Amino acid sequence: MSSTDFRDPYASARETTEGTVYSVTGGDWDQTATEIGANKEERVVVNMGPQHPSTHGVLRLMLELDGETVTECRCGIGYLHTGIEKNCEFRTWTQGVTFVTRMDYLSPIFNETAYCLGVEKLLGITDQIPERATVIRVMMMELNRISSHMVALGTGALELGALSPMLFAFREREKVLDVFEMISGLRMNMAYVRPGGVAQDLPSGAIAKIRETVKDLRKNFKDNEKLLVGNSIWMKRTKDVGYLDLAGCTTLGVTGPVLRATGLPWDLRKTQPYCGYEDYEFDVITATSGDSYARFLIRMQELEQSLRIVEQCADKLEKSEGSPVMVTDKKIAWPAQLALGGDGLGNSLEHIRTIMGESMEALIHHFKLVTEGFRVPAGQVYTAVESPRGELGVHLVSDGGTRPFRVHFREPSFNNLQSTAAMVEGGQIADVVAAVASIDPVMGGVDR
Amino acid sequence: MFGVKGTGDTSGYGGLVRSSEQPGSSQRPYGSYFDEVADELERAYPLFSDAIEKVIVDRGELTLHIKRERLVEVAKILRDTPSLRFEFCLGVSGVHYPNEKGRELHAVYPLLSITNNRRIRLEVSVPESDPHIPSLVEVWAGNNWNERETYDMFGIIFDGHPALTRILMPDDWPGHPQRKDYPLGGIEVEYKGAVIPPPDRRRSYR
Numbered sequence: 001m002s003s004t005d006f007r008d009p010y011a012s013a014r015e016t017t018e019g020t021v022y023s024v025t026g027g028d029w030d031q032t033a034t035e036i037g038a039n040k041e042e043r044v045v046v047n048m049g050p051q052h053p054s055t056h057g058v059l060r061l062m063l064e065l066d067g068e069t070v071t072e073c074r075c076g077i078g079y080l081h082t083g084i085e086k087n088c089e090f091r092t093w094t095q096g097v098t099f100v101t102r103m104d105y106l107s108p109i110f111n112e113t114a115y116c117l118g119v120e121k122l123l124g125i126t127d128q129i130p131e132r133a134t135v136i137r138v139m140m141m142e143l144n145r146i147s148s149h150m151v152a153l154g155t156g157a158l159e160l161g162a163l164s165p166m167l168f169a170f171r172e173r174e175k176v177l178d179v180f181e182m183i184s185g186l187r188m189n190m191a192y193v194r195p196g197g198v199a200q201d202l203p204s205g206a207i208a209k210i211r212e213t214v215k216d217l218r219k220n221f222k223d224n225e226k227l228l229v230g231n232s233i234w235m236k237r238t239k240d241v242g243y244l245d246l247a248g249c250t251t252l253g254v255t256g257p258v259l260r261a262t263g264l265p266w267d268l269r270k271t272q273p274y275c276g277y278e279d280y281e282f283d284v285i286t287a288t289s290g291d292s293y294a295r296f297l298i299r300m301q302e303l304e305q306s307l308r309i310v311e312q313c314a315d316k317l318e319k320s321e322g323s324p325v326m327v328t329d330k331k332i333a334w335p336a337q338l339a340l341g342g343d344g345l346g347n348s349l350e351h352i353r354t355i356m357g358e359s360m361e362a363l364i365h366h367f368k369l370v371t372e373g374f375r376v377p378a379g380q381v382y383t384a385v386e387s388p389r390g391e392l393g394v395h396l397v398s399d400g401g402t403r404p405f406r407v408h409f410r411e412p413s414f415n416n417l418q419s420t421a422a423m424v425e426g427g428q429i430a431d432v433v434a435a436v437a438s439i440d441p442v443m444g445g446v447d448r
Numbered sequence: 449m450f451g452v453k454g455t456g457d458t459s460g461y462g463g464l465v466r467s468s469e470q471p472g473s474s475q476r477p478y479g480s481y482f483d484e485v486a487d488e489l490e491r492a493y494p495l496f497s498d499a500i501e502k503v504i505v506d507r508g509e510l511t512l513h514i515k516r517e518r519l520v521e522v523a524k525i526l527r528d529t530p531s532l533r534f535e536f537c538l539g540v541s542g543v544h545y546p547n548e549k550g551r552e553l554h555a556v557y558p559l560l561s562i563t564n565n566r567r568i569r570l571e572v573s574v575p576e577s578d579p580h581i582p583s584l585v586e587v588w589a590g591n592n593w594n595e596r597e598t599y600d601m602f603g604i605i606f607d608g609h610p611a612l613t614r615i616l617m618p619d620d621w622p623g624h625p626q627r628k629d630y631p632l633g634g635i636e637v638e639y640k641g642a643v644i645p646p647p648d649r650r651r652s653y654r
Contacts, residue, residue: 077615077616078614078615078616078617078618081616081617083625083632085601085626086625086626086632087632087647089632090632090647090648090650090652091647121507121508122507124507250535250536250562251588251589251590252589252590253536253537253538253539253588253590253591253594254590255536264562266562271565272565272567377468378468378469378470378471379470379471379506379507380470380506380509380511380543380556381507381509382509382538382558382567382569384538391538391560393538393539393558395541395556395558397543399468399470400468400469401468401652402652403652405543406541406543406544408541408542410538410539410541410558414539414593414594414597415538415539415590415593415594417593418590418592418593447616448616
């Protein structure tokens with residue numbers, strides 16, 4: 001049978017300028033291979049994703065194989081593109097928070113904080129943000145780093161066939177999300193950080209809950225540590241896999257744990273402190289081997305550092321009980337005062353009483369800010385925070401209006417994912433999964 | 449009031465427009481480490497005054513507006529000169545200013561130097577009718593996807609890019625979604641008899 005009258009229903013053949021191309025979608029591989037085998041220049045292109053369970057959401061990898069070896073790797077992205085940046089241009093600056101929190105859905109607080117720091121820099125009110133609001137932001141960010149790293153570790157292990165670490169990781173993540181729920185009312189996409197401060201103060205009992213959670217987490221992190229650190233199967237799957245050196249990282253714009261795994265202690269919290277990070281005691285974790293195992297170790301140890309920061313925040317918050325969490329400027333501060341009533345969270349009756357019965361000015365401010373928003377002087381800024389995945393930068397442009405002129409997020413996932421090809425080409429196909437897992441891309445952030 | 453005619457709108461909203469201008473060029477001294485960066489660049493690059501259209505220092509950030517013909521040269525010098533050493537290019541962000549005639553499309557490159565712990569920003573502007581900017585992929589390979597994204601969203605063509613194709617939108621998508629003249633889309637929503645227009649057709653305050 002010649003290749004032209006090959007009529008396997010699972011492997012249709014067509015002639016192209018590059019030779020015969022077979023599309024194999026199922027059936028008996030041996031039979032197909034024998035039919036194709038006559039051609040010496042055979043190349044097998046395997047499409048991995050976009051719905052493959054170990055491609056971190058909707059990532060599509062196009063792999064060109066020579067046997068089990070990957071000779072070329074291309075990423076196909078964009079399946080989760082939702083036009084958040086464009087949408088932000090049609091809402092007020094405050095409403096933007098609700099959009100950007102949905103970009104990298106595993107680290108919403110970082111998106112919000114980076115965006116709000118940018119808006120505040122444009123407004124020129126960076127110095128006026130109340131201390132308590134900044135400490136709450138730092139605490140929420142570090143808790144968020146823990147929950148994000150838990151997913152990275154858990155799903156990373158799951159993708160390599162280890163189920164228990166995932167169960168442990170998600171069990172711990174749930175505790176962090178409980179804290180988020182208590183503080184902001186939501187487990188994810190909280191829109192809790194607002195330009196000028198945070199949406200509301202901590203509820204009573206929050207600090208006690210946080211302290212208890214930190215204690216629990218510190219104890220339970222050991223479960224995963226015992227399971228994975230030094231585990232010979234885990235090491236065989238991750239050691240010397242997905243290697244990327246420092247030069248590769250700088251030229252590809254790779255930041256975060258992947259960069260620190262090459263030995264460079266570059267962490268924006270230390271090198272370019274924002275939100276008062278210079279006042280906290282913590283260590284920047286590095287490793288030197290630059291492989292998947294090093295990145296895993298870094299994430300594992302960063303959990304403990306985050307816990308340290310959360311504890312210091314709790315101490316500070318106990319001392320600043322009762323101080324404001326929003327700027328005093330009534331032309332910027334979000335006016336609504338939330339309170340928990342019989343029918344759920346909403347505007348507090350006291351606030352309604354003030355604006356409806358007592359203060360005309362308060363009513364005007366409320367109305368103007370909620371319908372129209374505040375004006376932001378024209379100009380552009382770039383602010384960056386160290387998200388769990390690396391440098392999360394926000395480029396904001398204002399034309400002086402009540403809506404952003406341009407919102408651009410420099411997503412670490414997007415830039416880090418570019419290094420996939422450099423990490424996996426020349427390696428085994430099974431190691432692709434380990435390499436991608438160690439980059440920890442979140443497709444919501446990649447595609448935005 | 450406020451010039452509203454022929455509408456039942458009694459809210460006082462009259463589409464008032466306040467003018468507001470982007471910050472203009474700055475004069476020396478720029479402050480902070482910006483003078484040093486400018487001096488070093490001037491020393492390392494003899495064509496400095498020809499390549500740099502203007503320098504803007506605003507909100508504690510330095511922006512160098514660069515002629516597109518000189519972009520790659522300046523980028524290489526910023527990366528390779530030991531006293532500058534901007535190892536990281538943090539992507540490229542497009543901005544569309546439809547009112548700036550002749551320089552509607554801007555490409556903004558934030559740079560980071562790990563060696564000196566400094567940040568600066570390069571900005572290149574081109575007309576909509578000739579949206580070509582030389583690619584920086586040969587200088588910072590990591591700009592590959594970022595330039596594809598900016599091409600996808602703004603239609604800026606990066607000459608010399610190894611494979612300038614759409615990255616987020618489907619390959620056969622018409623238009624460039626983040627240009628200001630590209631509609632947001634959306635439908636009207638009716639609720640209890642009242643119709644709420646889609647976001648891009650709601651009133652906006654300027």
